[in-house]
Amino acid sequence: MELIKCFKALSDRTRLRLLYVLHQYELNVNEIVLVVDMIQSGVSRHLKILMESGLLTSRKDGSFIYYSAAKNDVVRTFISLVDQGIERKELAGQDLKKAREMIKIRQNRTKRFFRAVAPQWDRLKKEVLGNFDLNVMMLEKVSAHGNISDLGCGTGELMERLSKNASHALIGIDSSPEMLEQARLRLSGKDNAELRLGELEHLPMKNKEIDTAIMNMVLHHISQPELPIAEVYRVLKPGGIFILSDFEKHDQEKIKKIMGGSWLGFEKEKIKTWLIDTGFHLKEIESYPVNYGLTINVFTAKKQPFKEK
Numbered sequence: 001m002e003l004i005k006c007f008k009a010l011s012d013r014t015r016l017r018l019l020y021v022l023h024q025y026e027l028n029v030n031e032i033v034l035v036v037d038m039i040q041s042g043v044s045r046h047l048k049i050l051m052e053s054g055l056l057t058s059r060k061d062g063s064f065i066y067y068s069a070a071k072n073d074v075v076r077t078f079i080s081l082v083d084q085g086i087e088r089k090e091l092a093g094q095d096l097k098k099a100r101e102m103i104k105i106r107q108n109r110t111k112r113f114f115r116a117v118a119p120q121w122d123r124l125k126k127e128v129l130g131n132f133d134l135n136v137m138m139l140e141k142v143s144a145h146g147n148i149s150d151l152g153c154g155t156g157e158l159m160e161r162l163s164k165n166a167s168h169a170l171i172g173i174d175s176s177p178e179m180l181e182q183a184r185l186r187l188s189g190k191d192n193a194e195l196r197l198g199e200l201e202h203l204p205m206k207n208k209e210i211d212t213a214i215m216n217m218v219l220h221h222i223s224q225p226e227l228p229i230a231e232v233y234r235v236l237k238p239g240g241i242f243i244l245s246d247f248e249k250h251d252q253e254k255i256k257k258i259m260g261g262s263w264l265g266f267e268k269e270k271i272k273t274w275l276i277d278t279g280f281h282l283k284e285i286e287s288y289p290v291n292y293g294l295t296i297n298v299f300t301a302k303k304q305p306f307k308e309k
Helices: 003-009 012-023 029-036 040-053 073-084 088-129 136-140 158-160 178-187 225-236 253-259 268-280
Strands: 056-061 064-069 149-152 170-174 193-197 208-217 238-248 281-288 295-303
Touching: 003 040, 012 029, 012 064, 012 073, 012 088, 029 040, 029 064, 029 088, 040 056, 040 178, 056 073, 056 178, 064 238, 088 178, 088 253, 136 158, 136 208, 136 238, 149 158, 149 225, 149 295, 158 170, 158 178, 170 178, 178 193, 208 225, 225 238, 225 268, 238 268, 268 295
Parallel strands: 149 170, 149 208, 170 193, 208 238
Antiparallel strands: 056 064, 238 295, 281 295
């Protein structure tokens, strides 16, 4: 990264605005156009300059390209300078507010999807997973002792199975009231199961409340996946176990039509980096083939008892 290129790139106020907002939110071109209120050709030109300077990174997901600030010391230094400058309030105010609105629109789109598919969700999952029983694999991994939380519990299929062996509390959390209603019907009469409505980016749980957290095929629905991973770290007890499963990165847009989502899966290294950067010790990664030529990766991580956040 050449510093002269960086300084030249940030000599334009619009590009400084873009770097600042993309340091906090990953957005596609259409969303950026709405945030900075410019025509697309102008936004694309500014993004190209920032990319060439190394200040931004991008990823392709289906037909969209998403941009975010590079995660390195140079970018962090520039952001720190902006934070200390007198222009920060003007730069951050409206841009960050609009960016949050873009994320909210994505979240609402996900909620509408689950509202529509809740009654047939188990069938849709079966269509993609085929004969691979993810719940059975989870049962083999989860200790029956301690408090267990199924984050993004959906219709409660895994919780129903866990309730037969768990000796402590089971807590299921989902952002979809329609999914939770299906789970309530399934878990009727199960005294050790509790359901809570809430966003995974802001878990309705106390610090160090649980011993085991499970996040099955949920992360690809989250616009900012680092946030729920950080929340899991917060609510886990020291030494607690986090089991996370999701698709390996793919290019099949039709899977979004079946199962929804903001991401077409993830590279193993991407999730591994998020876990380690949060403070987890990654114990193992396992991979399983399913229908449509897709692969599911299962990560088992442990909250380090000596590193509190």
